[in-house]
Amino acid sequence: MSHHRILSLWFPRMGAERLSRRARGTLDPPLAIVAERGNAHVLVSLSHSAQKAGLRRGQGLRDAQAICPELRVVQHDPQAEAAFLAALGRWAGKFSPWVAQEPPAALLLDLTGCAHLFGGEEALLLEIGQDCHRQGLTVRAGIADTVGAAWALARFSGTRPGSERSGDAIDQEAPATRARAVRRRAWERGGSAVPALPGPRPGSPDAGRIAPPGGTAAAIAALPVAALRLDPETVSALSRLGLRRVRDLSAQPRGALARRFGHALIRRLDQALGIEPEPVSPSRPGGHFAVRLTLPDPIGLESDLLAAIDRLLPPLCARLHAAGHSARRLRLCCQRSDGTAEHIELGLARPAHEPDRLRPLLKMKLAGMDAGFGIDMIRLEAHVTEPARAQQHSGHAEALADATMRRGPNRTDLDDLLGRLGARIGLGAITRRHSADSHIPEKSIRVMAAADGLDREDAGFTAGPRNARPLLLWPPEAVNAPCRPALSTRFGWRGRQLEPSALIGPERIAPEWWLDDPAWRSGVRDYWCVTCLEGDRLWLFYAHGATLSQGWFCQGSFA
Numbered sequence: 001m002s003h004h005r006i007l008s009l010w011f012p013r014m015g016a017e018r019l020s021r022r023a024r025g026t027l028d029p030p031l032a033i034v035a036e037r038g039n040a041h042v043l044v045s046l047s048h049s050a051q052k053a054g055l056r057r058g059q060g061l062r063d064a065q066a067i068c069p070e071l072r073v074v075q076h077d078p079q080a081e082a083a084f085l086a087a088l089g090r091w092a093g094k095f096s097p098w099v100a101q102e103p104p105a106a107l108l109l110d111l112t113g114c115a116h117l118f119g120g121e122e123a124l125l126l127e128i129g130q131d132c133h134r135q136g137l138t139v140r141a142g143i144a145d146t147v148g149a150a151w152a153l154a155r156f157s158g159t160r161p162g163s164e165r166s167g168d169a170i171d172q173e174a175p176a177t178r179a180r181a182v183r184r185r186a187w188e189r190g191g192s193a194v195p196a197l198p199g200p201r202p203g204s205p206d207a208g209r210i211a212p213p214g215g216t217a218a219a220i221a222a223l224p225v226a227a228l229r230l231d232p233e234t235v236s237a238l239s240r241l242g243l244r245r246v247r248d249l250s251a252q253p254r255g256a257l258a259r260r261f262g263h264a265l266i267r268r269l270d271q272a273l274g275i276e277p278e279p280v281s282p283s284r285p286g287g288h289f290a291v292r293l294t295l296p297d298p299i300g301l302e303s304d305l306l307a308a309i310d311r312l313l314p315p316l317c318a319r320l321h322a323a324g325h326s327a328r329r330l331r332l333c334c335q336r337s338d339g340t341a342e343h344i345e346l347g348l349a350r351p352a353h354e355p356d357r358l359r360p361l362l363k364m365k366l367a368g369m370d371a372g373f374g375i376d377m378i379r380l381e382a383h384v385t386e387p388a389r390a391q392q393h394s395g396h397a398e399a400l401a402d403a404t405m406r407r408g409p410n411r412t413d414l415d416d417l418l419g420r421l422g423a424r425i426g427l428g429a430i431t432r433r434h435s436a437d438s439h440i441p442e443k444s445i446r447v448m449a450a451a452d453g454l455d456r457e458d459a460g461f462t463a464g465p466r467n468a469r470p471l472l473l474w475p476p477e478a479v480n481a482p483c484r485p486a487l488s489t490r491f492g493w494r495g496r497q498l499e500p501s502a503l504i505g506p507e508r509i510a511p512e513w514w515l516d517d518p519a520w521r522s523g524v525r526d527y528w529c530v531t532c533l534e535g536d537r538l539w540l541f542y543a544h545g546a547t548l549s550q551g552w553f554c555q556g557s558f559a
Contacts, residue, residue, distance in 0.1 A: 003213045005121070006280065007109040008150035009092065009128070010140045014105040015045030018084050019074060019339055021136030030068050034061055035076035044076055048138070077341060079333075081105075089283060091131070095124060100282050106154075108147060110280045121210055144211040144219060147280060148272030152220050152227030152246075157209035217273055221247035228268040234261055246272070289325070290381035291316045298337045298374020302366050305334075305375070309362055312380045313355040320382060326351030329384035332362060334369065335377035342369055347427045349418035349450070351386045361419050418450055439509060440520070441527075441555070442473055468529070470539040470556030475519070479552040485526065485542050493554055498536060504529040506542075522550070529558065 011017070015033040030050035032043045041061040053068040065071055085101055092099045095118070098110035111121070118124040121143050132139040142153025211219030220227060223246050226235045238261070243249055249257065249269055258266050270276035291312045299305065309332075320327060328351045332344040344365045352358060421430055430450040438444055480492030490499050505528035511520035522543035530538050539556035 003112075003145045005111040005115065005213070006144060006147050006150040007096070007111045007124075008102075008142045008147070008154040009088075009107040009109070010154045011088070011105045011132075011137055012140060013045060013047060013051075013138045014084065015076070015081055016047040016050070017137050018081065020047045029070055029072050030055070031072045031074065032061075032064060033076050034073050074339065078104075079331075079343065080341060086283075095128070098280055098282050100280050106151075108150070108280050111143065125210070142209045142211075145213060145216045146272055146274045147278045148229065148268065149211055149216045149220050149274075151229060152223050152272060153209040153211060156223045156227040217250070220272060221245065221250070225249060228265075228272055230265060230268060234265060237261065289316060289319050289323070289327070289385060290379060290383075291319075292377065292379045295376050295378070298376045300371035300374050305366055305369070305378070306359075306363060308378050309359065309380070312378065313358055313362075316380055316382060317353045317355050317358070320353040320385065321388075324388050325382075325385040326353045326388045327358070327382035327384070328386050329382070330358065330362070331381045331383050332365070333379040333381070334371070334375045335379070336372040337374045337376050338372060340372065342371075342375075344369065347419075347422055349422060349427065351388065353388065357419075364420065438512075440512060440517075441469060441509070442519075444469070468558070470558045473556045476522075476541075476553035476555045479540060479554050481552040483551050485544075487528065487530065487540070487542075487552070491552065493538070496534075498532040498534055498538075500530045501533045502531040509541075522553075527555075 016031045019033075020028060020031050028047070028049050030053050031047040032050050032055065033045035034041050035044045036042075043055060043057055043059045043061065043064055046055055046057060050068065050071065053071075055064050055068060055071070061073065065073075081104060085103060085105065085107075089099050089101050089107055092107050092109055096109040096111050096114045100108040102108050111124070115121045115124050118127060125141055125143070128139065128141060140154045142150045142155075142157060144150040144153055209219075224235075225238050225244060225246060225248070226232075227246065228249075230238075238244070238249070243252065246269075249265075250273075254266055267276060271278045293308050293312055295308070299308070328348055330346040330348075332346070334342045334344075336342065344362075346358075346361055346365060348358075348361070418427070418430060427449060431447050432450040433445050434448050436444055436446040477493070482488050487500060487503065490497055492498070506526035507528075508524060508526050510524050511517060522545060524544045525541040526544075527539060527541040530540050532538065537558040538554050539558065540552060540554050542552055543550050545551075
């Protein structure tokens with residue numbers, strides 16, 4: 001019987017080591033990546049030296065700076081970390097062609113039939129550790145028959161389940177108090193002020209854990225229940241009941257566990273043990289359209305940035321044109337000399353791949369850019385693209401007609417106008433009226449973004465109703481007139497007495513029987529265009545009555 005072999009690679013310090021690995025061989029001050037969580041700044045990634053100083057992930061920034069005053073803080077950059085994880089995925093392709101990303105800091109590889117090419121699974125893990133050590137990355141790895149078991153071994157192998165006792169347990173003290181207590185005990189014993197924390201170092205042989213083929217259940221039996229990828233609430237509830245290890249769950253009746261904790265717990269246990277399959281879905285490569293310019297000296301002037309964009313746009317547009325794509329959204333990333341980055345997002349009303357149309361829009365976005373201490377790398381990416389639509393070239397007669405009427409399929413002035421306005425206030429803030437597929441007057445028009453549907457032939461210009469509709473529409477207002485289908489010689493509306501001079505109609509409109517619209521519970525309506533001697537031209541209807549009483553109402557005005 002053949003077994004799948006799954007490798008899980010976890011980079012626990014990827015966010016911090018992505019930046020600190022550049023400073024190898026020099027002083028390595030404690031580094032922390034900070035993100036905003038619930039209106040508070042917390043640590044989301046730590047370097048090895050920061051962890052040795054007693055800091056932990058999830059800790060508040062102020063508490064961390066009080067414990068470690070020399071802490072270097074960098075703002076979290078999800079886009080840069082996602083790009084770095086994608087680069088690690090391409091590196092992992094040397095070990096297996098079946099690589100899947102597991103954001104934010106892990107990879108999954110299907111090693112079935114691949115490990116023997118590297119001398120076995122132990123030799124493969126050793127090579128992975130050496131590669132990561134050369135790049136300054138900490139890695140933890142696990143190999144098993146299932147995705148869940150490999151994930152568990154990579155993260156929890158060698159750890160002990162947490163305690164749920166109440167009282168004076170040391171793990172229930174405040175984190176800052178525990179950190180000071182550790183330092184105090186070290187000083188009293190004459191040791192170093194900051195003891196080294198346990199854990200794998202880059203390239204350490206202990207960074208990998210291997211479950212033998214067919215031995216997945218025994219390999220994960222002693223791991224904490226958190227290794228089954230359960231939410232913290234479920235882990236805490238299981239621990240209070242004394243179910244702290246995977247083997248404790250395996251010995252329990254499945255029906256009782258499902259009734260109390262839900263089917264998600266049973267599913268995670270079955271996935272880890274291989275009862276329920278969980279295949280590795282590799283990341284789809286897809287088209288990638290990006291260009292980069294590295295500068296010898298930092299720049300900060302807008303004219304210099306424009307010159308760099310002029311060098312980047314032609315090759316990017318050439319790649320798009322060669323692949324038959326057009327850019328719908330562009331991202332301009334400017335890397336500062338201090339390691340931080342500035343990102344600019346640009347949306348287009350209609351996909352384009354012409355430099356002359358993209359440059360003015362990017363120029364408008366540069367005004368609000370903060371260059372900081374200077375920009376030494378610029379990257380331009382078309383991260384959202386669409387297939388380019390072929391346009392039929394016009395003959396002399398059609399070109400003359402287009403120039404005369406200022407319209408035609410090759411016209412781009414409206415697209416450029418929407419693009420310039422969208423660069424300032426956002427494309428979503430520019431709306432237009434679009435014909436809707438409904439015979440109900442108030443539902444025949446819908447509001448949508450002006451850029452939506454511009455690349456289609458109809459562009460929203462559908463045939464409207466056969467009869468004219470008023471310029472202004474409002475909710476039906478009661479009209480003081482006799483309750484009969486024929487309009488009287490005089491009627492009252494909004495405190496005025498009006499006399500009709502001409503009537504056009506009726507136009508009968510029935511409600512949508514498949515919808516229960518409270519505004520149309522008056523039943524079938526007969527609409528009239530009424531011109532009054534006083535100059536008003538109103539849109540009146542007579543409701544025949546259904547669940548509501550019948551009568552005359554005014555719903556709009558033609559002028």
